[in-house]
Amino acid sequence: MNLKHFITRRSINCLRKLNNTRILSQQTYFHRNYRTIPSSISSLLSSNPALHGILLANVPKYPKPFWDFGSRFIHTAQETVVMDSETGSEDDEDSTTNEFLSRFVWIMRKKLNEAYPGDDKNTIDGMLLFIVRKVASEIEKGGDEQTLGEGTDTSPQDFSPDLWRTVWDVSNSVLDDMQKATRKEKLKGFLQSEEVKEMYRFAGEIGIRGEMLRELRFKWAREKMEESEFYESLEKLREQDAMSRTPEESKTAERKSVGEDGDVGKVEPEVTLPKRHGKIKYKIYGLDLSSPEWADVADKVHEAEAIISPQELKPISGKCKLVTEKILSLPEHSDPAPLLAEWVELLQPSRVDWISLLDKIKEQNARLYFKIAEHVLDEESFQTNITDYSKLIDAHAKENRFEDAERILKKMNDKGLVPDIATSITVVQMYSKSGNFDKAQVAFENLIKQGFRPNAKMYNSMIMPYVNAGQPKAAEPLIRNMEARDIKPTQEIYMALLTSYAQRGDTHGAERISNMMQFAGYQPSLESHTLLIEAYAKTGQSDNARHTFDFLMKLGIEPDDRCTASMIAAYEKKNNLDKALQLLLELEKDGFKPGVATYSIIVDWLSKLLLIDEAEQVVDKIAELGETPPFKVNVSLCAMYASAGAEKKALQALSAVEAKKEQLGAEDFDRVINGLEAGGFKQEAARICKLKEAQGFASSAFR
Template sequence: MWAVRRASIHLRNRGLSSGTARVCCGKSEIARWCLENYNAGITKPQGKLCDGLLSSKRFYNTQSSCSKSQSEIRNFSSKAGARNSEQEDDDLEDGFSDLEKPSYVAQESTSGDESERDDDLISRSELSEEEDVAEDTQNELEVLGTETDVEEKKSPKISAMTKAILDAPASSVSTVLDKWVEEGNEVTQIEVSLTMFQLRIRRFFTKALQLSEWVESTRHLEFNEKNYASRLDLIAKVRGISKAEEYLKQIPKSFRGEIVYRTLLANYVSCTNVKKSEELFNKIKELEFPMSCFTYNQMLILYKRVDKKKIADVLLLMEKENIKPTIFTYQILIDVKGQSNDIIGMEQIVETLKAEGLEPNSKIQTSLARYYAIGGLKDKAEAILKEMEGGDIKKKRRVRYLLLPIYASLGWEDEVERIWKVCEPNPQVRECMAAIEAWGQLERIENAEAAFDKLLEKVKKPTSRHFAALMKVYTDNKILAKGKDLVKRMADSGLRVGPLACNAVVKLYVRAGEVERAVSILNKAIKQKTGRLLFSSYLTIMDKYADRGDIHSAEKIFLMMRQAGYTARLQQYQSLLHAYINAKAPAYGFSDRMKADNIFPNKALASQLARANAFRKSELTELLE
């Protein structure tokens, strides 16, 4: 852990209190790095993660090193598109346990069939800009375990059961399966696992849930703990967390183990429900289940989004319980370092990873290259990218889609064109999506449109997610006319606007100054119930109302976010307070509202509060009025 120790040295002058240093003493070097890395601007003692975790309370001084990156550091990058065969570890960012994937699916195919598996993958940059990379849109499923033990081999073509369900309307899955059995087909665990996997990666959660219900009701298979956990996860996705909680009580007690509870925990985390996540984590410990690193990583994900100081608490507890970090644990720490632009610290975390006998996978390499690019270290970014290419990009198909957006972020159009020329004759869907994004970054709109046309050639039934990729290009480049035409094209195709597409359309209209139209689209998408809309869809509108000083409308969006299941965050309060300031209106009770949501102001928000307080009328003025 010496690399992490060195990574923390240059941070020690940031004014952390001695109380923090005492907690670190003699503990994990990774935890020490976390405690020393973040100065929260809080004077109040912080609550402990769980009972008995630490004997000392931590105090943070009032000096804050928060900057513009404060909001950016809350984002969780390295999202769905980075699925790879090199490291299918026990963790995933969107909080889902290892349920459906047969072990031989872990071997990534390089055949044409792979494009079918990638139909609904979305670009990494779209994911990394969202704080809630949760189930409904952002974190695509990284299934990592098995429901059955089968020998490893390459992923086969879509099975007969899968094809039958894919071709059937969601309302008739059970009827189709009954007919499928009547035709003499056998229902096996492998067949069901493969079908469930294919449905999940396409985000057909309703069909997947119906398949699970049909299997149990017809008693074709005997349910085990992973089957129950899978059902619970699907219920949470389709019917909501409360229904999943009810289903948990129905699961036989003998099957209510760590896998079931950690699956529910992952769904709490995906909704950023801090209170329930912490309560369930503590319950899992109280039940004395053998805990996996997956469970701890879920808490790291949670605190990465809402309270980075507590990352150290989790790491200290992992050390205490002898839970060895996985490569995904290091991925989280690398992302935190990279997002805070601490390149030296990021590199030393990588050294620590290697010292533990692990090697950076393509996901970590992509993160490193991206953070180098953002930091202006083009030579280091190029070195990582060339290492990923391995000398012959034609033989490295599974990394091409990762390279395209990063080369674009560096402004290297020739490199983007070189990679795309290799892909263009027979591109995978994810390569088309990455090319659309890359060309959009380079403001080569015609090239992005050509890549979109290639995408439509590959996908028989395009979804709103595919259209969202091009919509984002139009939005980022403020091409309103073409964006509107694409919306009409989606409508004519009978597509419902999913969360990603809705996000792009909302931003398109907001940037064009048509905020009311954006709100109308948001409301329609909510009524369609196509999945929980993205955090940034609401925040984009809220920010615009704040700029106008429209307190009523900003408060309304704030309430809508609560109704959508988003717990309060610093960004929301910053935006809302900005509305009060621009309206030159006093924000009565604002501090109390924040305390009730367990939100504590950083330096920037404290300054906003002081400004809003300046509008408060004196007692004498109020009496005279």
């Protein structure tokens, strides 16, 4: 009989029943140690010579032993025997039967090979044929609810109980494996279900990562599969109940719906909930969330979360890992484009992958980072936005790479991206820092047109570059602009402007800034008055300087060494030595003690008068203070000794001056050269003149 009609789904269920019945009826032959099965087969079959003879005798009769099984195929350890199938497509039962026979014969062949290692393949195939036929016969009997031990004749050629147990154990293992494979494939389908995916995405959004997220996904899929199997079992129970009903029971059930008077009664309507009319309204704290506008809000929130919430990085392995290492080890001047193109092709990166790569590059090589970051701006997968341009421009500006920053800005404008406020602020600060005031002013005006209201910090970043460049007057319109916008300039800004005017000797500018400070509410201080006195001293306005000095003392502020030195320098310009000495005497009565700054001005004044002894005495007083004389003192002494013709002291002072030639200004060079010429040191004067030209100053004409 064809095995195709025996091993069906129903037959497999019968096989389960047969196996369970046989184990219960033959407990004495059950062994849990499966390692004894091959020996059991060998001993039991060999103990029955008639059965062994039949197996060996039947082998030659079946040169192709599996042809009798119709459309079945059986896998062996060495080869696969494929049988001719009937025309037409096979149904699910055929595929289940094929898989069962394939697994069963493959395992039984292995056990027979272990029990009979000396027999050839044809002999083993004959044994398998005999076993499979007997199993098929028992399955057919099992379909009629018969067992081997009950109601069947036991022939001399039948198997022993232990051999039957081995056969049923193999059958059970095959069925278990098939069931596990089926559940595994079914689980894969539930892993891709929408409900599981939604829970998986939510778990990722709240921060669950790695193995825990993977275990949760499998857990949810198993729960969904068990739920589906539960409802499927209920449907099967309903079908079985409907099939098991007899015609009489069906008629009885129908009569229950018929009235007692013989008339057909009305079927009772199903009880259902009433239908709701109108739209459902949701109100929370007075907000009507049922409005369609909230749907747009939810979509926008979802889009924002997709940008803000971090995505998972793609794993980098294999060739892609090697390419990543090559990118990280690239020299600064090499072209990264080929490696980046290969990396993109291998990984198909998203924005988070690019950011991770840039962070790694920045840690190892900051210069290479700028080069690759600029290249990444053109990558579509990076999803470049205005913030990326702004960050790169700011990074270049902080490293004083102004040309690179301008190139990034030009690339941004070429793509039609309008700089936002943050980018404009960065551009303004960059141009101000580089000294490009015209472009800084244009960028600042564009920033105001965008509706940005600059604060004191922004104005400070615009004003300080003018101050550092020696253009304090160009910064005053910004001060007035701040006042017009009701922004109070800080005292530091005023002091920076006042310092710049004082260094240039612009008394009008210094007076103007001093008055602006007082109108802004800042009280006069020792520092502000000292700067104003320095401005008067540079222009020789000793009377104005003394007026400011006296006003400072009326305010109860004691002048310090620097302020006094500035006042003495103002008298020096007019050569009013008597007034300077009188001022020093008055201050000494009030407890003032001159310091290094005051003594330095006095030495400079005495050196111009060629009062060598007096100047040396003042230098000794500086040494008594425990401090080294300033460099300006050496310039004064060199010019004095050279003009006086003191060759030894002049050359000694000249060597000290040449040792710090980078600190010499144009006036200092001229003073030393004039002193050497006056003392007749022509060669030294020529050498210092060349040194002046080497420092970038205009040459001096000397005889």
